[in-house]
Amino acid sequence: MNTVRDVIRVFEEWAPPSLAVEGDRVGLMIGDWNQPVTKVLTTLDVSEEVVDEAVKTGAELIIAHHPLLFRSITSLDVANGQGPVIEKCIKHDLTVYAAHTNLDIAPGGVNDMMAEALGLTNTEVLAATGEDQLYKLVAFVPESHAEEVRQAVGDAGAGYIGGYSHCTFSASGTGTFIPGDGTDPFLGEQGKMEFADEKRMETIVPASLQQTVEAALTAAHPYEEPAYDVYPLAIPGEPYGLGRVGELPEEMTLEAFVEQVKKSYDVPFVRVVDGKTDRVKRVALLGGDGNKYWKQALSKQADVYITGDIYFHTAQDAAMDGLTMIDPGHHVEKIMKKGVQKEMQHRSQGRLQVEWLASALSTEPFRLA
Incomplete structure (x- = not known):
């Protein structure tokens, strides 16, 4: 029977922790490296409902994109905050592992999944963080x-x-x-x-x-x-980093592209910051909060920049410089649930005897009212 260590060893061949940006909390959050594993649940976030889902489906390991423990904790109140989630994981012998910016950066990771969903071609890195x-x-x-x-x-x-x-x-x-x-x-x-x-x-x-x-x-x-x-070797390798820039198969109007974004990312609405473009061919994107990378999108001559959690003043500054932006929300990174499941099913063949499950739950904290 495979252990958590066996599973993560194969996973980290794809998204090694060394790719993560400095200070990011990735890796083992809760659990035991030597715990036997038969099922793995992939999720964007680790909520109490997701933990219940893991218990119900018989998963012993949860691989999440967003770290459960991002900031240090000095006490554990099992009645409030993250306490009930952590307590339930421990009581049910659940191991939790987080792959955050390393999964964003990895080839075929979150940002490539988002680019592929839009049909982008000739993709390149938006903001380089290193070199392979x-x-x-x-x-x-x-x-x-x-x-x-x-x-x-x-x-x-x-x-x-x-x-x-x-x-x-x-x-x-x-x-x-x-x-x-x-x-x-x-x-x-x-x-x-x-x-x-x-x-x-x-x-x-x-x-x-x-x-x-x-x-x-x-x-x-x-x-x-x-x-x-x-x-x-002294010769340079391929750059790696956050976000992607690519091209649509055909140019389209901004309004048509907005509809494509909503359909591709399965969201009911988006926020649009109007710049100087009304037609779209070259697209930059960055899953999650990409506020500080809008100037890279501009320098890459993107017609549109897609990212989540756009701040008011960031929107104003980008619009004044002519950059059109689309905010589909942070939760569109949910694309990684089935994306990781598919990739790891392929990588596990002949190597791991585990079943890969994608969480069926939404961890979107907002609702329209």
């Missing part, structure tokens, strides 16, 4: 398995250069080794020097995929102890 360090992976593989290993590491994401994938270089050589006591060598005999015809295979791996690629290499390599090296 590139490494050179050098593996030594017996010639009989060279193509199998090459394909495996390429399928895992190694070898991308521009628009080209599975890029490698290889050279033939001779590998030597003496299998020791207790080994079960693919080639050779214990205690005897083996001279093996091998390929030296080189490829490029981004830091975000290093663990995944190394796991693919090890799984495809026939040796008990695969020999490989990893070197940092």
Whole structure:
């Protein structure tokens, strides 16, 4: 049976905590790394109702986007505030894990989900927070398995250069080794020097995929102890960061785009800040509260900037500079519930024996009156 640690190890290959912005509270909120897991519930927020849902469905692990414990607590009143939620999690042996800005930033994460829902193409990062360090992976593989290993590491994401994938270089050589006591060598005999015809295979791996690629290499390599090296490269990697900027397949009127936003994000209304555009082609977006990034949207020549929780004075300043803004609310990040479920079902295949569930509850705190 898989444990919380097993599940999170696979999840963090996609959204490692290192991607989170400084000071963000991500990771284990409540629970036990060694707790067995058969079901995982994905949710935007951890409310008392969501905890009840987890108990009812038999989930032992909740993966949330918004951290349950964002600010330090000095006392725990189980009758008020977050107290009843925390108490119920502990009583029912529920583990809670939060992936916040690391899930926003991760390729395929919240902001990419939002961009995909609108049909945006040619997307790029809105506000860079770092760079995906590139490494050179050098593996030594017996010639009989060279193509199998090459394909495996390429399928895992190694070898991308521009628009080209599975890029490698290889050279033939001779590998030597003496299998020791207790080994079960693919080639050779214990205690005897083996001279093996091998390929030296080189490829490029981004830091975000290093663990995944190394796991693919090890799984495809026939040796008990695969020999490989990893070197940092001086050439720049792909930037990563918050928000996305992309293009619609076809230009449309602002009013038509507003309707598309409401439909794509399943919201009854949006707030619109009128700038200088009445037609939309290039769109910037940032899930959650993106008030301080409107100037990046302007510099990226976006016709419209979509984000939540727009402040009054931010709206005034952006409008004076000609930027049109659309506020669909913070809760549109609910898109991550089914998005994480789908992604992790794929990543779990052959690796985890767990069922992934998306919360059916709304944690939107507002209602129209």
